[in-house]
Amino acid sequence: MGQNTFLETVKGKLIVSCQALKDEPLHSSFIMSRMALAAKQAGAAAIRANSVVDIQAIQDEVHLPMIGLNKVDYADSPVYITPTIKEMRAVAATGAEVVACAVTGQPRPHGEKLSDIVAQMRQEFPDTLLMADTATLADVKQADQLGFDIIGTTMHGYTPETEGQNLATNDFAYLKEVLKTAQHPVIAEGKVDTPEKLKRCLALGCHAVVVGGAITRPLQIAQKFIHAIEA
Numbered sequence: 001m002g003q004n005t006f007l008e009t010v011k012g013k014l015i016v017s018c019q020a021l022k023d024e025p026l027h028s029s030f031i032m033s034r035m036a037l038a039a040k041q042a043g044a045a046a047i048r049a050n051s052v053v054d055i056q057a058i059q060d061e062v063h064l065p066m067i068g069l070n071k072v073d074y075a076d077s078p079v080y081i082t083p084t085i086k087e088m089r090a091v092a093a094t095g096a097e098v099v100a101c102a103v104t105g106q107p108r109p110h111g112e113k114l115s116d117i118v119a120q121m122r123q124e125f126p127d128t129l130l131m132a133d134t135a136t137l138a139d140v141k142q143a144d145q146l147g148f149d150i151i152g153t154t155m156h157g158y159t160p161e162t163e164g165q166n167l168a169t170n171d172f173a174y175l176k177e178v179l180k181t182a183q184h185p186v187i188a189e190g191k192v193d194t195p196e197k198l199k200r201c202l203a204l205g206c207h208a209v210v211v212g213g214a215i216t217r218p219l220q221i222a223q224k225f226i227h228a229i230e231a
């Protein structure tokens, strides 16, 4: 894979997701760049970020490897994480070491086929790694077959089939199945919200762990405390 050393750099480490969508209080590329700086100062090995403007603002502020994505809603598809070749290209063009996209078995916008998207990306951006944001073991198998470089558990709990499921349930029972199934390095992502859970994911054999909201979404963090009062 050319000069791409992302996998070596993040092995056994924390990747911090710095994201705030339009309807979130911290929606701002500047704020995301400062979130990334805090993550870097704490010792994070890489950043995961959404949208070209956020990725670029973060790249200017911190020089850490990047998992880039672009969330876009299309009327004809439930897939929203880097759903079409257009967003894939735009994210790869930022120089992000990894481009992440949903691999959920759901139809993509304009009838685009994931196999075509992967083939096109390999041709245009041969040094860019591809991360599959999967929800089920079937998705993991598909991602492996298509040659994705990294298997993420990002969408587990966020599709109709997996709604309400949590990666940590029953001592990460689902994650253990993913680790048995996957042929490519697994990055745990989604609701890893304590240092203990992160350690467990690494001990089980994950290559690295992405933590988002528990570090970078203060609304979500504050709500946890409020719920404790109300419970």
Ligand SMILES: CC(=O)N[C@H](C=O)[C@@H](O)[C@H](O)[C@H](O)COP(=O)(O)O
Pocket (backbone or CB within 6 Å): 017, 019, 069, 154, 155, 158, 189, 190, 191, 192, 210, 211, 212, 213, 214
């Ligand atoms: C499902 C979906 O759209 N996940 C997104 C993917 O990039 C982000 O909103 C999450 O924050 C990220 O996956 C990290 O997860 P958590 O914030 O739970 O640590």
